[in-house]
Amino acid sequence: MKVFFRNIHLYLSLVSGLIIAVVCFTGGVLVFEKELEQAWHPERYYVTPAAAPRLPLAQLTEAxxxxKPKAAIASVKVYADPARTVEISLAGAPSGEKKSEGKGEGAREGRAEARPEGAGRTAEGRQGEQGGENGRGEKGEGKGEKGGKGGQGGGEGGRGPVVFVNPYTAAVTGELNYRETFFFTMMALHRGMVGGPIGKLVVGISTVMFLFIIGTGIVLWWPASRKAVKQRLQVKWSGGWKRLNHDLHIVLGxxxxLLLFVFGFTGLAWSFEWFNKGIYAVTNSPMERPEPPVSVVPASLATVAASEAVAPEAAPAAEGSATAAPAAGLSADAVLAQARTLAPQAVYYTLQLPKDATSSIRVxxxxxxxxxxxxxxEVYLDQYSGSVLKSQTYEQRNLGQRVRGLFKPVHTGSIFGWPSKIVSLVVCLLGVTFPITGTIMWLNRLKKAKKKQRKLAAAA
Incomplete structure (x- = not known):
């Protein structure tokens, strides 16, 4: 029976080994992405707190x-930490960028990562909630399923960069366009080998093979007797190189x-649409999220809007104004003040500005x-009165959303902070070695079999 499992283990490994090694390596690089990004560009993320109070958001957005004169502001992220910069996400393609640029799968995923919060309508497109520390955001975790491009790529027209601003001086301290970073390349390799939809499918199939490889590997590891247990649990460092290679593959494998299986299993959520649907089906949860509530447009503004609809040439809209709050609406500072009242202990506040006259403000x-x-x-505010239209705590999300939301921190190893990240990095690096040590074992076995055949032929 073990011969059967050995053949499955071998042939699946030969087919997918190289891809698995690349995915494990890039995954290891991405484990500490946030920390490395902040270490390489500390000026973007940190400032020296000043004795003077922070400047109003209106002044920061004007800066x-x-x-970026042609860019429209989509959202503003303010940290409670006085040493953190304010992150302002821009909507629309950066100046000079072609609309058609980067229409491959990798580019779509990059824009999905950098998209303003809440831009998608599906549970998958908005599962991550409120951008990560590196400005990518956590949008588009998975395909977005019925939301189409809203969940996965979310921004075929392109999404602008994140601009970092000193909250005490209004000086721009940096800009991050995720698609131009080293980590975007690593992410593109990790998810699809820079091969677009086909590459993503190849990685997904290889991941499924990897799960079978791990399962058959456990079967092959299982000792035939109790005496062999100790041998299978310890690396014999004093042995020859063949024995050492064998132990590195068997023992460390x-x-x-278990962790490699967890990483591979959770990684399927980024490869297959059916997998995400399965999460919501198993948890008996709706995949689509309700539409955000709308603001009540004052009668005076409704009259103006109606007149502009009749004669739009009389009041041309400024470029990018679709993503900015109307002049008659609440200011960003008023929204932030209300958000601080509602959640005084929050680590950060992200304000998604309304994209039109009826949209609400999402905080x-x-x-x-x-x-x-x-x-x-999250809470939705009327953009004119500031009244709370809807609110939802993390615990109030449906079970499917909460389960799916855990996939990324589990997959990246960030679920328990630094300790789990270190373990994840070590396991990912080990994952790179297993295709190598396994191939060496296979070649040694072939060499031994040929040598035995020669001996038998000579004896005959």
Whole structure:
């Protein structure tokens, strides 16, 4: 029976080994993406707190508009930490960027990562909630299913960069366009080998093979007797190189098998539409999220809007104004003040500005005791009166959303902070070695079989 499992283990490994090694390597690089990004560009993320109070958001957004005149502001992220910069996400393609640029799968995923919060309508497109520390956001985790491009790529027209602003001086401290970073390349390799939809499918199929490889590997590892247990649990460092290679594959493979299986299983959520649908089906949860509530447009503004609809040439709209709050609506500072009243202990506040006259303002906040760094609460405010139209805590999300939301922190190893990240990095690096040590074992076995055949032929 073990011969059968050995053949499955061998042939699946030969087919998918190289891809698995690349995926494990890039995954290891991405484990500490946030920390490395902040270490390489500390000026983007941190400032020296000043004795003077923070400047109003209106002044900070004006500084961004001066820095990027043609860009429209989509959302503003403010940290409670006085040493953090304010992150302002821009909507629309950066100046000079072609609309058709990067229409491959990797580019769509990059824009999905950098998209403003809440831009998608599906549970998958908005599962991550409120952008990550590196400005990517956590949008588009999975395909977005019925939401189509809203969940997966979310921005065929392109999404602008994140601009970092000193909250005390209004100086722009940096800009991040995720698609231009080293980590975007690693992410593109990790998810689809830079091969577009076909590459993504290849990675997904290879991941499924990897799960079978791990399962058959456990079967092959299982000792035939109790005496062999100790041998299978310890690396014999004093043995020859063949024995050492064997132990590195067998022993370390056993210790890392469970985590590699978890990483591979959760990774399927980024490869297959049916897998995401299955999460919601198993948890008996609706995949589509309700449409956001709408603001009540004052009668005076409704009259103006109606007159503009009749004679639009009389009041041309400014470029990018579709994503900015109407002049008669609440200011960003008023929204932030209300958000701080509703969640005074929040780690950060993300304000998604309304895209038209009837949209509401979405505010996402992260509690200090949150399950993971994107397990946010959200509230929708009327953009004119500031009244709360709808609110939802993380615990009030349906079971499918909460389960799907855990996939990313589990997959990246960030679920328990630094300890789990270190373990994840080690396991990913081990995952790179297993195709190598396994191939060496196979070649040694072939060489031994040929040598035995020669001996038998000579004896005959």
């Amino acid at each position: 961004v508009r001066a820095y 056993f210790y890392s098998a 996402a906040t992260l509690r200090p005791d949150a399950v993971y760094e994107n397990a946010t609460d």
